[in-house]
Every structure is written in structure tokens, then in C-alpha cells.
Amino acid sequence: MAIRLSHTDPDFETRFRALLAAKREVSEDVDATVRGxxxxxxxxxxxxVLDYTARFDRLQLAAGALRVSEAEFEAAEKLVDEKTRAALVLARDRIQSHHARQKPVDDRYTDALGVELGSRWTAIExxxxxxxxxxxxxxxxxxMNAVPAKVAGVDxxxxxxxxxxxxxxxxxxxAARLAGVDELYRIGGAQAVAALAFGTDTIKPVYKIVGPGNAYVAAAKRQxxxxxxxxxxxxxxEVLVIADGDNDPDWIAADLLAQAEHDTAAQSILMxxxxxxxxxxxxxxERQLKTLPRGETAAASWRDFGAVIVVASLDDAVPLSDRMAPEHLEIAVADPEPLVRKVRNAGAIFVGRTTPEVIGDYVGGSNHVxxxxxxxxxSSGLSVLDFMKRTSILRTGAEQLRVLGPAAIALAEAEGLGAHARSVAIRLNL
Amino acid sequence: MAIRLSHTDPDFETRFRALLAAKREVSEDVDATVRGxxxxxxxxxxxxVLDYTARFDRLQLAAGALRVSEAEFEAAEKLVDEKTRAALVLARDRIQSHHARQKPVDDRYTDALGVELGSRWTAIExxxxxxxxxxxxxxxxxxMNAVPAKVAGVDxxxxxxxxxxxxxxxxxxxAARLAGVDELYRIGGAQAVAALAFGTDTIKPVYKIVGPGNAYVAAAKRQxxxxxxxxxxxxxxEVLVIADGDNDPDWIAADLLAQAEHDTAAQSILMxxxxxxxxxxxxxxERQLKTLPRGETAAASWRDFGAVIVVASLDDAVPLSDRMAPEHLEIAVADPEPLVRKVRNAGAIFVGRTTPEVIGDYVGGSNHVxxxxxxxxxSSGLSVLDFMKRTSILRTGAEQLRVLGPAAIALAEAEGLGAHARSVAIRLNL
Incomplete structure (x- = not known):
């Protein structure tokens, strides 16, 4: 049974703060192991890599067998039924077309003084x-991870x-093949993160590593x-559902349980x-929990971290939601747009009663990371920008250098950086 | 004396790799101290905070004196000469107008199916x-840090x-006042990072911390x-200068030394x-080092980390530069634009002989972080995007849910997530 808070109770602020501060993750100290x-x-x-794979995954491999082969991809295709494959294709296409809109536009311009400035975006290789x-x-x-990388132009x-x-x-x-993954290796854990970061004879290094993992993977990524x-x-x-009285309780309950079934540490809140x-x-x-395949997980999450918050007016909902800054925010009210406009802190907003968060998990087109x-x-959800980087470009002609140079020299001198001042002064014959 | 590499030498690749791998920072293990x-x-x-400030900064304060007062700002104004102040104003204005162009545009649209999708950017509070x-x-x-934050709309x-x-x-x-900083506290080190992250009675917590610092500050930020x-x-x-033969050696030398004077661990490379x-x-x-106020620092940097790389043709320069991915890249050649277009990995490019990197440090308008x-x-230099975050928005009407729902259910079932499937199915009366 989730806890119940009422916004008008005198102890609301204390209990709300406790809810915000609740630690849902047990942090394992695996840093030393991962360092090794x-x-x-x-x-x-x-x-x-082969030694750790034998030890942790109980899998004896030769280096030549680390990479998943074309034949294995072909065999996998045969094991997936047509309906599921079609759903993956639909998801892939919708993710692709939504993320294509996120591609940043380069900017190169000349300002009033004649200085050329620019920002140029390129994909991470x-x-x-x-x-x-x-x-x-x-x-x-x-x-959700691979399609935006490919839209960005990752080679x-x-x-x-x-x-x-x-x-x-x-x-x-x-899914890997549909998304355009170029190489796939059957390794995991800190050893996989290390192979990607440092490279091995078989796996060339990469410049960035994304994707979820357990405590070892997270520690390895940090390191x-x-x-x-x-x-x-x-x-x-986590999900926060803001709902007016005119909702089918079973719909809302299903949405809360869809988060809760992920993990005993997941959090579902109704406001x-x-x-x-x-x-x-x-x-x-309680009723739905009884028929849920992952009912035990969902029940533990709902019992330990679930909450129901009753507010006097929906006007109070968004300020509280902004303090929570939920990963997923469902707004299941008759006229959702005014509330949507007020939201400042949320990973994603699902608008209206017929937009369950689950649509965003799979086929909405927006990212579920x-x-x-x-x-x-x-911070923001995963996007095409996470797979690109920006180079700034500056060009001053002799004319512009004459105008801007003295100010640069003044600041360099104020900062005690003589070579900085000289680098400008020498070009102005000063 | 910097090392000299020649691209045509048989040992070039080995020596170039050693240059790329050179560790310029001594990593101090201050994690345990910082944790405490x-x-x-x-x-x-x-x-x-007051205890650590007394200990590390030899400064006894009461909590009420942590914040820099209006009277102190006024007094500071009187100590700065008009030329320097005008240079700061020019820099501020140019940074402001360049960064204003980086403000992202919200996107909300309806796709062919009738699904509404969107991305909305808001400033970090x-x-x-x-x-x-x-x-x-x-x-x-x-x-460079404060102006983009204020352009983003940080409250x-x-x-x-x-x-x-x-x-x-x-x-x-x-500078803080010109940039619009709202509160200024005279504290530093890990204790300042902690005060910002967790808040104290005097200092309300923030949601993000930016800016450079020593090993303690860096460790505190990581933690x-x-x-x-x-x-x-x-x-x-660091700077990499790509130069053809038609350059004034003194100009190039001044640019290399402008980086080198920052820090004995700075790196200046000529190609x-x-x-x-x-x-x-x-x-x-060697000649300029003799008359440089920070000559000792610059000499140590040039001796320990400086390099001169001779290539057979400037066509070889950009591929090598991309492997180095320099923070600052000067392209001092007769026709720089074709080279600029080829560059993929660089923090900022300074185009042509009359664009010394130092202009970008102060008054170019682009960011020097x-x-x-x-x-x-x-990764990219600091920009307005670093002070904003994006919320994605999804809205499916009953009609769109009927079209997309079955695929979402298929994927949820394939992933063994029963409540996910139910959250959609229940809305479709399935």
C-alpha cells in the first residue's frame, strides 16, 4: 500500500520533503573491483576480456568469436515472429523521423563589426x-539508443x-540490425566498458559510451x-500521474503499475x-496486482515507494510536480494544455487520458531514455545532440583585430598574462 | 625546447601516439578528504563552511558575512580603471550577442498519423x-560562464x-555584476561546492554547478x-597551430607562448x-621567453609538452589534428577555409593569420570554456544549452492510440512487461 499525503495537512511539507529525499537505490561500492x-x-x-567473460558469463570464447556473426543475425531473424518484427520496424521508423527533427543547424555569420563567428555540429565518429x-x-x-546515434551520423x-x-x-x-548497429560483441560488465574505452586487438576504441547497466557498468562508465x-x-x-476526478481508475492504476513492474526501486505517484x-x-x-506476471516486483515498488497525493486544486499540482521533476509526467485531466504549459521540470510529458506513458516507451517516436x-x-532525455559535438569558429580580419585588439590586450594585462597581450599586440605593431 | 616530429620519419606513428598519450596532469588523490x-x-x-573557510582561507567570518555586499561591489567599481572596465563591457556585450543565437527553438508538431510530438526547452532554475x-x-x-547562463534564462x-x-x-x-550574477559568496574549495549542492541556512541549493577549480573542486564536483x-x-x-611557410615566426611564437604561460602542464604544438x-x-x-613575465611557466610547458610537427603537405595536417582533437586550433595559412571545412574534432577554430586564439579568450564573442x-x-564548449534542459511532449488521441497501441502491446509482451501491455490494452477495450 502506497503512502497517502494530503496537501492541506499540516505535516504535508515535512512528508513531501521526505518523499523527495527517499533513497531508492542501494549504492554498491564496486569501485575497487571495477578499477582492477x-x-x-x-x-x-x-x-x-575473454577471462572475465569466462568467469562472469560462464562462456569460453576465442577472440575471433567475440563478434556476433552475420549468420547469427540471420538465425535471429528467423526466431522473431512477424508481428513483433513489424512492431520493431514501426518503432524504429517513428523514432527515426522524430529524432531527425533534432538535428542542429550550423550557424556561420558576420557581425556588424565584420567578425565572422560560427558553430558547426559534427557527429562523434x-x-x-x-x-x-x-x-x-x-x-x-x-x-532508443542506436537510432539517434545513426540519425546524428555516427560512423x-x-x-x-x-x-x-x-x-x-x-x-x-x-533491433540492432534494424537500428543500423555496425559491430556487435557478446561481452558485458566492466570488461566490456573497458574494451570500448581503451580498445583491444579485436575491438577498436570508441569516443563515447551510452546505455544502461548494473552497478559495475555504471561504476566503469564513471571511471x-x-x-x-x-x-x-x-x-x-518513475512516473507521476496528475489526474482529475473524471478518470477510469483502472487506466490510472495500470499506468502506475507499468512503472512499478520495472523494478522494486521504481516509483509511481498519483496526484x-x-x-x-x-x-x-x-x-x-490492489486488484490488478493479483493478475500481473511481474506482480511481486510491482507490489514491492508500490508498497515501498508508491504515493498518492491529494491536492485541494489542480493549480497546486504543477508546482509540486516541478519540485519532484519526474522522469515521466502524465497529465490526465479534461483540459491538459494549460497545465502542460506551466510545467518546468520533467523528462517527458504525456498529455491527456489517451496518452499512456507506455506509448512513449515504444512507438511514440520520442526517446524513452x-x-x-x-x-x-x-538535464534532458537522450537526443541526437548527445551523439554530436559543436566546434566554434572565429575569424577576425586585420580591420576587426584593430578594433577588438586593444580591449583584448587590456584584459590580458589585467589578468597578468603577458604572452596573451603580446600575441595581439605583435599583430598590431604595438 | 619542444620535441620535433617529422611526418615522413619511420618512427612518426610511434612518437605521435606517445604525444597523444602524454599525461599532462598529475592526478592527486583527494577523494577521501573531499568526501569528508x-x-x-x-x-x-x-x-x-565557516570552519573550512577559517582553516583553508585563513578567514574568520560570521554566516552573515559570507555574502559579498552591495557596498563591496561599489567599492570594487572604484578600483577598476576605465579602460579595463570598458574592455569588460565590450567582452560582455559580444559574448551576450553571440550566445543569444544559441538559444534553442521549441518544436511542437503533429505528424501524419495525428500524433502530437514536441520538445520544449526551459532554463535551469x-x-x-x-x-x-x-x-x-x-x-x-x-x-564566459555567467553570461550564457543569464542568456539561457537562469533565474x-x-x-x-x-x-x-x-x-x-x-x-x-x-565582471560578476556586469554578467548579472545574483548572489556572490566568498567561499571556495570542496566546502563551496558542498554548500551549492546541498544548501545551507545562508545559501540555498542550486541544481547545477559549473566553472573551473583545483583538484579538490574537481573531485567535489564529481562526487x-x-x-x-x-x-x-x-x-x-592547449593549442595546435597549423601554419604554412608564409607566417611571421614571431606571431606564431607569441601564440604558442600564450597557451604555455597558463600552466606548466599546458601544451602548445606547431604543425x-x-x-x-x-x-x-x-x-x-626562445627569444620571446626571455622577456615574458610568466616566462618560467611558459618555458616549462614548452620544454615538457611543446611539439613541432613537420608535415610533407598541409593536406596531412587535418587528419593528424583530428586525432589530437585540440581545444584550440589556429589555421594560419593563405587560404584557410578549405582546411576549416575538413576539421572534425576541435573545440574552437581560429581562422587565418589575423585571428590569434587570444581574441577568442576575451572579446571574440564565442566561449573560451x-x-x-x-x-x-x-564534447563541446560551454554554451547556452548547458544552462537549459529539454522536456519532450507526446499526445496521442484515441484515434492514434488505436493505430499505435497494438504495436506497443506486441513489444511490451515481447519484453515480458505485462502491466505495460495492460496500460495500452485497457484503453482499447482489449
Whole structure:
């Protein structure tokens, strides 16, 4: 049973703060272990990767077999039914067309003084994509990470996925191929992150590593940051549903449970101005839990981290939501747009009663890799920009240098940087 | 004396790789110390900040005196001469007008199916700006970090600067005021980062922390990452100058030394197709070093990390430059644009003989906070985007849900996520 808060209760602020501060992740201290694995792969390359793969994935391989072969991709295609394949294609195409709109535009212009300035965007040449193994090996995540990379123009997109006991999810292979992944290696854990960051004889290094993973993968990404770029470190998923009284409680309950079934540390919160709906949704959650395949996980999440917040008016909802900065925000009210306009901190907004968050997980077209744990206050979901970088361009002719030079010299001198001043002065014959 | 490499030498590749791999930073292990300071500030707030300020900056303060007062800003104004102030205003205005062009455009559209999608950019509400104390307390860095934040629309821009023995650089105060900094506190080190990230009674928390600092500040930023956003961790500065034979060796030498004077760990590299120019620049460097106020620093940088690379043809220059991914790239050749177009990995390009990198440090208008240590392969200089975040928006009507729903259900089922499937199916009466 989730906790219940009422905005008008005198202890609301205290309890709301406690909800915001709740630690949902147990942080494992795996830094030392990971440091050892990274150093070993850096030193011994393929041999170290093969050793760790034998130890952690119970898989004896030769270096030549690290890469998933064309024949394996073909075999995987045969294992996927037509309906699922068509759904993956639809998802791929919609992700592609939405993300194509995110491509930044170069800017080169001459200002009033005659100085030329510019910003030029180029794709990162080589990117590594980590995909978890086992039950968390989601084909939708492959698409959500790989398609934007390819839209950005990444030349070499290298995916890794651990295959414990040699088992590989054929859907992951099919998704990788649909998304245009260039190389796929059957490795995981810190050893895979190390191979991508430092390179081995078999795997050429990449410049950035993205994708979710367990505590070892997260620690490895943090440790190689600087050598390569990394994406955000994702935490457990979360949803906040803002709902008026005119909702079907079963719809809302299903949405709350769709988050909760991800992980016992996931968080589902309902915010409503109607205490009756609150009651009805809580009852529906309990009812639906009974027939849910992942019911135990969802029940634990709902019990430990779920919450129902009753507000006096929906006008109070957005300010509270902005403090929570939810990864996913559903706005299930009669006239959602005025609320949508007010939202400042949220990873993604799902507008209206017929936009369940799950549509965004798969086929909406927008990205499902979104900022968790209140980080939507300062960061964004995955986009094409994460696979590109910007070079700035400056050109001053002799004329412009004469105009701007003296100010540059004045500032260099004020900062005590004599060679800076000279580098300008010498061109002005000063 | 810098090392000399020739592209046609048989050992070139080996030596070039060694140059790329050269470690210029001594990494101090200050993690444990920093962890203690962060925990203490988190627990004791202002009292801890005041204790560390007394210990590290030899400055006894009451909490009420942490914030720099209006009277101090007024006093600082009187200490800055008119020429320097005018240079700061010029720099501020040029940075402002260039960065205004970086503001991203919101996108909301309806696709062929009738699905509404969107991306909306909003400013981060509160940002902290770390400014180093002492000789590295540069007013130009204040402008380069603070102006883009204000252009982005950050509501509350909070600056911290340590003032060892109570000494504060008046130029830094004037620059902070010109840039629109909202609050300024005289604290530094890990304790300042902690105060910004966790908040104290005096200092309300921020959502992101930017700006350069020493090893303690960098470690503190890494440790609070997640609680708040951080910018890149900047390394020592570097420049690569690509020059044809038709350059004044003294101009090029001055540019190389302008980087070298920053730091003994800075790196200046000349790449040219003219061995005579290489010789002449080396001689000019030695000559200019003698009259440089920061000659010792520059000489150590040039001796330990400087390099001159002679290529057979300028066509070879850009591929090598892309492997180096320099923070600053000067292209001092007769017809620079064809080379500019080829560059893929560089923080900023300075085009033509009359665009010394120093113009970009101060008054060009582009940002001087740029990716170091080859990270231009995967990251960009500071921009307005670093102070904003994007919320994605999705809206499917009942009609669109009927079209897309079955594919979402198919993928949810393929991924074993029953509540995901139900969240869609229940809306379709399935």
C-alpha cells in the first residue's frame, strides 16, 4: 500500500520533503573491483576480456568469436515472429523521423563589426552502446539508443551485450540490425566498458559510451569518463500521474503499475484533486496486482515507494510536480494544455487520458531514455545532440583585430598574462 | 625546447601516439578528504563552511558575512580603471550577442498519423558558478560562464569565489555584476561546492554547478554529480597551430607562448609544412621567453609538452589534428577555409593569420570554456544549452492510440512487461 499525503495537512511539507529525499537505490561500492578490471583490460586487452567473460558469463570464447556473426543475425531473424518484427520496424521508423527533427543547424555569420563567428555540429565518429543481458535486455532500448546515434551520423556504432551461458535474445539482434548497429560483441560488465574505452586487438576504441547497466557498468562508465564521453547514469524509473476526478481508475492504476513492474526501486505517484479517485485507484492497483506476471516486483515498488497525493486544486499540482521533476509526467485531466504549459521540470510529458506513458516507451517516436531521480531539474532525455559535438569558429580580419585588439590586450594585462597581450599586440605593431 | 616530429620519419606513428598519450596532469588523490568535507557541510551547513573557510582561507567570518555586499561591489567599481572596465563591457556585450543565437527553438508538431510530438526547452532554475581565487581568478572566465547562463534564462545565478586572507579581485566583482550574477559568496574549495549542492541556512541549493577549480573542486564536483548537474572537468589548456611557410615566426611564437604561460602542464604544438618556419618559430620562442613575465611557466610547458610537427603537405595536417582533437586550433595559412571545412574534432577554430586564439579568450564573442585533453572528439564548449534542459511532449488521441497501441502491446509482451501491455490494452477495450 502506497503512502497517502494530503496537501492541506499540516505535516504535508515535512512528508513531501521526505518523499523527495527517499533513497531508492542501494549504492554498491564496486569501485575497487571495477578499477582492477579496467586496468587489466587496458593492459592485457582481448585476453583479459575473454577471462572475465569466462568467469562472469560462464562462456569460453576465442577472440575471433567475440563478434556476433552475420549468420547469427540471420538465425535471429528467423526466431522473431512477424508481428513483433513489424512492431520493431514501426518503432524504429517513428523514432527515426522524430529524432531527425533534432538535428542542429550550423550557424556561420558576420557581425556588424565584420567578425565572422560560427558553430558547426559534427557527429562523434565512434560510439559504444551498452545493452544489459538477461531479462533487462530490451530491444526497445536498443532502438532508443542506436537510432539517434545513426540519425546524428555516427560512423561506427559498436554495441556490446553480455550473453550469460551463451544465451542471446534474438529480438536484441533484430533491433540492432534494424537500428543500423555496425559491430556487435557478446561481452558485458566492466570488461566490456573497458574494451570500448581503451580498445583491444579485436575491438577498436570508441569516443563515447551510452546505455544502461548494473552497478559495475555504471561504476566503469564513471571511471572511464574523461577518456571517453558517457551519457547520464540512469536510476530506477518513475512516473507521476496528475489526474482529475473524471478518470477510469483502472487506466490510472495500470499506468502506475507499468512503472512499478520495472523494478522494486521504481516509483509511481498519483496526484489528484479528487479523494474518491485516489481511493478507487488504490483499490484498482490492489486488484490488478493479483493478475500481473511481474506482480511481486510491482507490489514491492508500490508498497515501498508508491504515493498518492491529494491536492485541494489542480493549480497546486504543477508546482509540486516541478519540485519532484519526474522522469515521466502524465497529465490526465479534461483540459491538459494549460497545465502542460506551466510545467518546468520533467523528462517527458504525456498529455491527456489517451496518452499512456507506455506509448512513449515504444512507438511514440520520442526517446524513452530520460532523466531520473529529480535530474530533470538540470538535464534532458537522450537526443541526437548527445551523439554530436559543436566546434566554434572565429575569424577576425586585420580591420576587426584593430578594433577588438586593444580591449583584448587590456584584459590580458589585467589578468597578468603577458604572452596573451603580446600575441595581439605583435599583430598590431604595438 | 619542444620535441620535433617529422611526418615522413619511420618512427612518426610511434612518437605521435606517445604525444597523444602524454599525461599532462598529475592526478592527486583527494577523494577521501573531499568526501569528508562534503559530508560535514551536508550535516552542519554554515558552521562547517565557516570552519573550512577559517582553516583553508585563513578567514574568520560570521554566516552573515559570507555574502559579498552591495557596498563591496561599489567599492570594487572604484578600483577598476576605465579602460579595463570598458574592455569588460565590450567582452560582455559580444559574448551576450553571440550566445543569444544559441538559444534553442521549441518544436511542437503533429505528424501524419495525428500524433502530437514536441520538445520544449526551459532554463535551469538555479545554477552555481565556481570561480577560483588568487592568480587564477580571471574576470574573463566569470563572463564566459555567467553570461550564457543569464542568456539561457537562469533565474538564480550564484557565484562562489574563495578569498584567501580576505583578498578579493575587484575585477572579478565588476565582471560578476556586469554578467548579472545574483548572489556572490566568498567561499571556495570542496566546502563551496558542498554548500551549492546541498544548501545551507545562508545559501540555498542550486541544481547545477559549473566553472573551473583545483583538484579538490574537481573531485567535489564529481562526487556531487547526480545530486546536481556539473559541467565538464577542464584539464590544462592547449593549442595546435597549423601554419604554412608564409607566417611571421614571431606571431606564431607569441601564440604558442600564450597557451604555455597558463600552466606548466599546458601544451602548445606547431604543425607546418615548412621546416624553415619550424626552425624560425623555435628560435622566436626562445627569444620571446626571455622577456615574458610568466616566462618560467611558459618555458616549462614548452620544454615538457611543446611539439613541432613537420608535415610533407598541409593536406596531412587535418587528419593528424583530428586525432589530437585540440581545444584550440589556429589555421594560419593563405587560404584557410578549405582546411576549416575538413576539421572534425576541435573545440574552437581560429581562422587565418589575423585571428590569434587570444581574441577568442576575451572579446571574440564565442566561449573560451572548451573541451581539453582530446575530449573535443566527443564534447563541446560551454554554451547556452548547458544552462537549459529539454522536456519532450507526446499526445496521442484515441484515434492514434488505436493505430499505435497494438504495436506497443506486441513489444511490451515481447519484453515480458505485462502491466505495460495492460496500460495500452485497457484503453482499447482489449
Amino acid at each position: 578490471i579496467l586496468a587489466d583490460v587496458r593492459a592485457r586487452g582481448d585476453a583479459a 565512434a560510439v559504444g552502446l551498452y545493452v544489459p543481458g538477461g531479462t533487462a535486455s530490451y530491444p526497445s532500448s536498443v532502438l 561506427r556504432l559498436v554495441m556490446v551485450v553480455p550473453t550469460p551461458d551463451g544465451v542471446i535474445n534474438p529480438l536484441v539482434l533484430v 572511464v569518463f574523461g577518456t571517453v564521453g558517457i551519457d547520464m547514469i540512469a536510476g530506477p524509473s 489528484t484533486d479528487d479523494p474518491k479517485l485516489a481511493d478507487a485507484v488504490e483499490a484498482a492497483v 530520460l532523466p531520473t531521480a529529480r535530474s530533470a531539474r538540470f | 568535507i562534503l559530508a560535514d557541510v551536508r550535516a552542519r551547513g554554515d558552521a562547517a 538555479a545554477v552555481g558558478l565556481y570561480v577560483p581565487g588568487g592568480t587564477a581568478s580571471y574576470p574573463s572566465s566569470v563572463l 538564480r545565478l550564484v557565484m562562489v569565489v574563495p578569498t584567501p586572507d580576505g583578498v578579493i579581485n575587484p575585477l572579478v566583482l565588476v 556531487v554529480f547526480g545530486t546536481v548537474g556539473i559541467d565538464m572537468i577542464a584539464g590544462p589548456s 607546418t609544412d615548412d621546416p624553415k618556419l619550424a626552425d624560425a618559430v623555435e628560435a622566436a620562442v 572548451l573541451p581539453t585533453a582530446r575530449s573535443a572528439r566527443f
